[in-house]
Amino acid sequence: MKQVDVIVIGAGAAGLFAAIEAARRGRRVLVVDHAKAAGEKIRISGGGRCNFTNLGIAPDRFLSQNPRFALSALKRYTQWDFIARIDAAGIAWHEKTLGQLFCDGSARQIVEMLLRDLAEAGGELWLDCAVTGVARAGEGFSIDLSRGQVQAASVVVASGGKSIPKMGATGLGYQIATQFGLGLIETRPGLVPLTFSAQELEWMVPLAGLATQARVGCGRAGFDEAVLFTHRGLSGPAVLQISNYWREGEALQVNLAPQLDVLAVLGQAKQEAGRSALRTALGKFLPEKLARHLEAVAGILQPMAEISRAELARVAGLVQAWRLVPVGSEGYRTAEVTLGGVDTADLDSRTMMAKAVPGLYFIGEVVDVTGWLGGYNFQWAWSSGWAAGQVA
Structure with a gap:
């Protein structure tokens, strides 16, 4: 022995x-x-x-x-x-x-x-x-x-x-x-991608493969890093980080432009580039594909000059106050x-x-x-x- x-x-x-x-x-x-x-x-x-x-x-x-x-x-x-x-x-x-x-x-x-x-x-x-x-x-x-x-x-x-x-x-x-x-x-x-319901995935999946900087928070924790859209939900460093703090049933808060006052930026675009489309204004600080997608989600087709301040505030909310509830994670397989x-x-x-x-x-x-x-x-x-x- x-x-x-x-x-x-x-x-x-x-x-x-x-x-x-x-x-x-x-x-x-x-x-x-x-x-x-x-x-x-x-x-x-x-x-x-x-x-x-x-x-x-x-x-x-x-x-x-x-x-x-x-x-x-x-x-x-x-x-x-x-x-x-x-x-x-x-x-x-x-x-x-x-x-x-x-x-x-x-x-x-x-x-x-x-x-x-x-x-x-x-x-x-x-x-x-x-x-x-x-x-x-x-x-x-x-x-x-x-x-x-x-x-x-x-x-x-x-x-x-x-x-x-x-x-x-x-x-x-x-x-x-x-x-x-x-x-x-x-x-x-831990440090694992999060998954979402079919209803949420309906608009996430077209963005699969897209990465963008964002702030992702849950409770008192929050991380300013990249977010990656996937066919199952969200990944990327910011999401992996917050997964350690998230528990089932809790909501995430996602800010796709944490360094900006998006409503102010859109208001300025309305004044200075009134003939441009919403996606053009959003594309100044978001990836083009994401800007187009948010325009479609908002259902706004008219040029900037014709968009009311209330509508611009709603768009700003889509960008900076996105609330969503994961249904789970990808589990130990990718953790x-x-x-x-x-x-x-x-x-x-x-x-x-x-x-x-x-x-x-x-x-x-x-x-x-x-x-x-x-x-x-x-x-x-x-x-x-x-x-x-x-x-x-």
Whole structure:
């Protein structure tokens, strides 16, 4: 029977990082994953360039039942620490927008860096290896694997959430947490496109493929980013962001021109370009296809000079006060993350260890900590993995 100091379940961002840190402390480390390749979510993220962190990391950009839980790990291993590691590895990067950092080249560079660091630290990696059971064995643990049984002093669960099941996502981490008496916060898809009823889709579908800047809000949350019209509803960064805050039955508020006083702009067009069509006035600040569509929705055919102020106000409302209620989301199939997870009340925020189960750790997406779109979830993986790796 193989014996190690630390077994890490999951060879993703958090798991590899925790394993590297533990191995650098001289611990005998084994990483296991049922997938055939390590770091697959890293590889496909950011269009293949990996949005590996964000310059604007702050606790208020993470969702959790206890929003302050993530603070300890994020402060002790920061975005600047990971950037320094990327620089030391010779990986070129750039800032895209809103503090989002991407590799200049392939995301594979980060996977290769992590695997190289793990090997150099003496860590071992078993791929295509399923976990079939985890049990207490004295002061340590006995882990049943498809390749045999392993005994370990510590178990680090970094198995991720339920998002993107085609990549092999499972609920294993939640099962282990429940088995050892830890609480779970309800899980649901996060950073996911939203879907709408046939009535709403009737006028959205003709715009499928169109993207435009907008402000999308729900309750007190709101995001000014791109919105993408699809055949099923709405996507794009602003919609993915707000999906983390939206719950079924709630309405979204969409402003297609958040920087403008649209009524004033239309009033000016009425005075200065009275012979022009409404779509022409709208096309000054909206994509032409969207401008034409809104003109059709408004049912206004006369030139600007003949449109009453009340009608212009109605059009401005279509542009800036669009209220709609999604019927659901596209689910885990396309969700980038899983909201909810292992209850942070049962974890030590400094070490990520289960308070009632010495030697058992939970890190990354499996925990009830979910970041905004734009590198926040990778930073949580690095930070929480680092925290566990210092003590496991």
